Amino acid sequence: MSRVSLGIIAFFGLAFILYWQAQIKRSEMDAVQIRGIERPDFVADNLRTTEFNQLGFVESRVSAEHMEHYASSDITHFTKPIYLIFPENGKAQWQLSADRGQLNKNTSKVTLENNVIIDAIDIEEPLQSLSTQAITVDLTTMIGTSQEMVYIKGKGFIIQGLGLHADLNSQKLSLLSQVEGTYEPH
Structure with missing residues (x-):
C-alpha cells in the first residue's frame, strides 16, 4: 500500500x-x-422583582445574586436573597436576608437558611434586628416560624431563645423555649 x-x-x-x-x-x-x-426552567443572575397583590399593592420585593425556577414543582431557589415584606398596611416593615432561600409558590412559603437576618426598616421600631440559621415565612398569613436559636436586638435589650413564632402583621413574636435576655436602660 x-x-x-x-x-x-x-x-x-x-x-x-x-x-x-x-x-x-x-x-x-x-x-x-x-x-x-431536573434542570431549571429559567435562571436569573442579579435578580430584582416586585410582586403585587390582587388590589395592586406591593406584596413583596425580592433581589438575589442568583435564582433558579423549576416549573414542575413551582419552586424557586435563591442565592443571597433579600426580601422586603409588606404586611397588610402596605408599608415595607421588614427586610429578610440569608445565604440561601427557597420560595414554594404552591404553599406561599419562603424558607431562608444560613445567616438569616431580619431587620426593621423603621429605625424607631423597638425590635431592630433578629438573626437565626433558618426561618420559614408564610407569605399569605405573614407568620414566621423557626426551630433554631434566635437572637433579637432592640432598643436597650438583647434576647435569645430556641424557636420562634412571629406574626409580622401584628408585630408580635414569641420565643418558644430557653429564653434569656438582658435589658440595658438608656
Whole structure:
C-alpha cells in the first residue's frame, strides 16, 4: 500500500473513533437526564422583582445574586436573597436576608437558611434586628416560624431563645423555649 492509501485509512479510522466517542458521551448524558436530574426552567443572575397583590399593592420585593425556577414543582431557589415584606398596611416593615432561600409558590412559603437576618426598616421600631440559621415565612398569613436559636436586638435589650413564632402583621413574636435576655436602660 502506498502512503496516500495508509493516510486515507488512518484519517477515516480516526474520524470513526472520534464519532464513536461522541456517541458514547451523548448516550451517557441522555442516561443522566432520564435518571431524574431536573434542570431549571429559567435562571436569573442579579435578580430584582416586585410582586403585587390582587388590589395592586406591593406584596413583596425580592433581589438575589442568583435564582433558579423549576416549573414542575413551582419552586424557586435563591442565592443571597433579600426580601422586603409588606404586611397588610402596605408599608415595607421588614427586610429578610440569608445565604440561601427557597420560595414554594404552591404553599406561599419562603424558607431562608444560613445567616438569616431580619431587620426593621423603621429605625424607631423597638425590635431592630433578629438573626437565626433558618426561618420559614408564610407569605399569605405573614407568620414566621423557626426551630433554631434566635437572637433579637432592640432598643436597650438583647434576647435569645430556641424557636420562634412571629406574626409580622401584628408585630408580635414569641420565643418558644430557653429564653434569656438582658435589658440595658438608656
